[in-house]
Amino acid sequence: MKPTISTAASKIGSSLTLKIFAVCFVSTHIPLLALVIYLFWGFDNNPMPVLGAIVAATLVGTVFSLTAVWMLLRPLHEVAEAMKKYRAVGVVPQISSARSDEVGVVANGVTKLIADLDATLSQLRVQASTDMLTGLGNRRWMKEIGTLEVIRAARENEVVSIIVFDLDHFKSINDEFGHEIGDRVLIAAGATIEQNLRPYDAAARIGGEEFCVVLPRTSAQDAVAVAERLRKSLAVQTVPPLVAGRVTASFGVYCGDARNQTLEDMMAAADQQLYAAKKAGRNTVHWGSANPKDDSMRGRR
Known part of the structure; x- marks a missing residue:
């Protein structure tokens, strides 16, 4: 029972x-x-x-x-x-x-x-906003985060600086050594960027060999110092079989006016400085600023 x-x-x-x-x-x-x-x-x-x-x-x-x-x-x-x-x-x-x-x-x-x-x-959200090769953000992520940072800077009346740079003669590295070595160079560049930035800075790979960094609360002089530190750190990178000093980059820096400029405006201004750095022989830093007072630091890179 x-x-x-x-x-x-x-x-x-x-x-x-x-x-x-x-x-x-x-x-x-x-x-x-x-x-x-x-x-x-x-x-x-x-x-x-x-x-x-x-x-x-x-x-x-x-x-x-x-x-x-x-x-x-x-x-x-x-x-x-x-x-x-x-x-x-x-x-x-x-x-x-x-x-x-x-x-x-x-x-x-x-x-x-x-x-x-x-x-x-x-x-999926992480994958959609991350460059899977370098681990940095991608262009879409940079646009979202950078825009929020510019809005915050405008609200709090603070400065914000943008660094745009790309690796010198990267196409020739791919052509001569293959895309696998080119990928290693990009990975090394991503690691170098992360090692040289503050926790609240935002960095992204926005193109093939092009990178962008948003520096909150950073003056033109301090942003140039960050760019120089990145430039020197990249120049001493060794990615076999490349010889030492083969990996270099050209930098454009721009300190914007968050109250009157958008992220796109600042990136475009930084791009102009990047082109100037390339014309000047590459592996160098050129900068600009929305604040006329920053002109006093010209020539002190």
Whole structure:
């Protein structure tokens, strides 16, 4: 007998349908059971007391049925609310159910599915904003982060500087030694950039061999010093089979006016300085500034 009862209980515990059937069966038979018990104990069998007992038992059965069904379906309501919250604010639901019936399976499955989806989306966002070769940001990321930094600088009335540079004669490295060596040079350049910047500076690879750095709260003089440090660090990089000093870069620096210029304006001005550095023989730093007072530091690179 015990194994049979245990097996039946296990089946009911793992089946929402059987649970609902059981609730419906019990709730609909409560009035009948109440009437049988009422008459069995010899209470007054006049119509009105009997009717009152039946009505009371019916109310009890109704309350029991509604409460039981609500408890059975409550996890689905929690999952639905969690999905709405995730879509609204991106909060991953932390719902788990110990139930083994269909509702428990759906609740746990949806929760895990949303968590997996969120992890995948986070990974895709990182991939969409990261240059996979150097580990730096890409052009799209630089546009978003750089624009936010310019807006912040305008709001707080602070300066912001831009460095744009590209590797000298990079095409000839690819042509002579192959793209694998060219990739190693780019990786080395990315590592050099990360080693020479502050934690709150933003750096990205915005083209084949072109890089951009946004320097918050950095004057023209300090930005030129950062560019010189990068230039010297790159010049001593050794990427076999390239000879020492083969990896160099030309730099354009621009200290902008965040209240009157956009990120694109500043990058364009830095690009002009970069072209000037190339015309001057490469492996050098040229700079400009929106502040006329910075002209006093001309010639002190």
